[in-house]
Amino acid sequence: MTRIELTVNGEKRSDEVEPRLLLVHYLREICGLRAANVGCDTTSCGACTVLLDGRSVKSCTVLAVQAAGQEVLTAEGLSAGGELHPVQAAFRQNHGLQCGFCTPGMVMATVGLLAENPHPTEAEARAGLEGNLCRCTGYHNIIRAVLAAADAQAVPAPSTGVSA
Amino acid sequence: MIPGQFEYIAAESPAHALELLAEYGDDAKLLAGGHSLLPMMKLRLAVPEVLIDIGRLNDLAGVRADNSELVIGATTRHADLAASELVRAEAPLLAYAAAQVGDPQIRHRGTIGGSLSHADPAADLPMALVALGGSVEIQGPGGSRVVTADDFFQGFFETALRPDELLTAVRVPRRPGVPWGYQKFVRRSNDWAIVGVAAVDGRIALANMGATPLRATAAERALADGASPAAAAEHAADGTSPGEDMHADREYRKHLARVLTRRALEHQTG
Numbered sequence: 001m002t003r004i005e006l007t008v009n010g011e012k013r014s015d016e017v018e019p020r021l022l023l024v025h026y027l028r029e030i031c032g033l034r035a036a037n038v039g040c041d042t043t044s045c046g047a048c049t050v051l052l053d054g055r056s057v058k059s060c061t062v063l064a065v066q067a068a069g070q071e072v073l074t075a076e077g078l079s080a081g082g083e084l085h086p087v088q089a090a091f092r093q094n095h096g097l098q099c100g101f102c103t104p105g106m107v108m109a110t111v112g113l114l115a116e117n118p119h120p121t122e123a124e125a126r127a128g129l130e131g132n133l134c135r136c137t138g139y140h141n142i143i144r145a146v147l148a149a150a151d152a153q154a155v156p157a158p159s160t161g162v163s164a
Numbered sequence: 165m166i167p168g169q170f171e172y173i174a175a176e177s178p179a180h181a182l183e184l185l186a187e188y189g190d191d192a193k194l195l196a197g198g199h200s201l202l203p204m205m206k207l208r209l210a211v212p213e214v215l216i217d218i219g220r221l222n223d224l225a226g227v228r229a230d231n232s233e234l235v236i237g238a239t240t241r242h243a244d245l246a247a248s249e250l251v252r253a254e255a256p257l258l259a260y261a262a263a264q265v266g267d268p269q270i271r272h273r274g275t276i277g278g279s280l281s282h283a284d285p286a287a288d289l290p291m292a293l294v295a296l297g298g299s300v301e302i303q304g305p306g307g308s309r310v311v312t313a314d315d316f317f318q319g320f321f322e323t324a325l326r327p328d329e330l331l332t333a334v335r336v337p338r339r340p341g342v343p344w345g346y347q348k349f350v351r352r353s354n355d356w357a358i359v360g361v362a363a364v365d366g367r368i369a370l371a372n373m374g375a376t377p378l379r380a381t382a383a384e385r386a387l388a389d390g391a392s393p394a395a396a397a398e399h400a401a402d403g404t405s406p407g408e409d410m411h412a413d414r415e416y417r418k419h420l421a422r423v424l425t426r427r428a429l430e431h432q433t434g
Contacts, residue, residue, distance in 0.1 A: 020166060020169055057273055063198065065174075112268070131269045
């Protein structure tokens with residue numbers, strides 16, 4: 001077992017983990033944060049996307065021990081004080097989902113994308129989400145939501161997580 | 165899917181990583197971004213007893229100019245390579261290749277040293293390094309050595325790296341303004357190349373046309389002898405014997421190599 005200290009959604013944590021524990025399982029089973037889904041489990045679908053020190057990563061292909069000392073942000077950490085994050089609000093407003101399984105990953109990938117490129121073109125939005133698959137093929141509304149979120153923001157800087 | 169059990173050790177320095185490699189040898193694997201190794205471990209295709217994490221070694225990351233070459237630290241992530249102003253200006257083919265790897269999340273994690281060491285013949289960065297005539301710096305117990313790209317890739321997922329060695333940096337020539345072409349044929353936007361071609365400065369490299377990234381030497385010779393891009397490209401697949409899979413049989417891959425080489429030679433930027 002290895003002790004890791006990290007910040008998850010603004011909260012400092014210290015946990016004993018097996019080195020082989022994947023970040024997505026750490027988040028879901030130890031932290032009880034089940035927004036990040038295990039979809040393909042092969043770094044393809046993006047349903048497990050979270051931010052690691054502000055950058056989108058697929059948490060099925062990151063070891064929890066690799067996240068030690070870093071800040072993890074999941075969809076649970078986006079909304080503060082009952083207010084939806086602008087990206088969440090845009091997905092809701094534009095119905096950027098069908099079954100919803102891919103949605104937490106889509107939202108986190110979008111938050112990461114807009115942090116790097118606050119005003120993407122439609123083509124840039126599509127390329128920016130190429131690591132996220134929607135098996136319902138609901139892409140049109142997802143892209144509408146991304147562009148609406150870009151228009152609506154100031155999106156808060158993602159690495160800060162929830163307010164302390 | 166869960167990897168097999170292993171001991172995890174975070175290296176404190178490149179020298180520490182080398183000590184650990186000397187101690188554990190073949191039982192250990194180096195972990196940087198983990199985007200080639202962890203998928204193999206999840207499938208139990210790799211079952212190392214020890215993982216030595218070099219992903220936190222900041223002195224192995226970053227880009228600097230050194231006389232006629234750019235020196236890129238082994239743990240430089242694809243996203244940072246693609247965004248580097250220095251690389252974009254002086255080795256734009258390499259920055260472009262880095263931006264073709266996987267998807268944004270993968271580029272946030274994967275490293276150039278990891279991709280080259282993994283040596284997938286269908287991957288972007290090995291082909292780019294061969295096209296650029298680059299080299300890798302390797303440290304081992306007996307000191308350091310430099311291996312050219314042409315010598316580094318030795319077989320299917322095989323390189324010149326020995327089990328007790330660490331790839332520390334990548335060197336590519338500084339070539340601001342030199343035209344280059346890059347063609348990658350895929351069926352899915354973020355996939356490995358079914359066939360890839362990178363061309364710069366008279367050199368042509370092919371991805372997924374054999375066990376390693378290959379030089380299209382016959383086409384290079386034709387170009388050097390004054391052939392037109394279209395005529396030279398007719399020789400792009402000469403001497404190759406690419407593998408077959410559900411995407412393409414051998415003849416189709418050879419056809420793609422010729423077509424993509426013509427495009428890479430005719431549609432150059434820089």
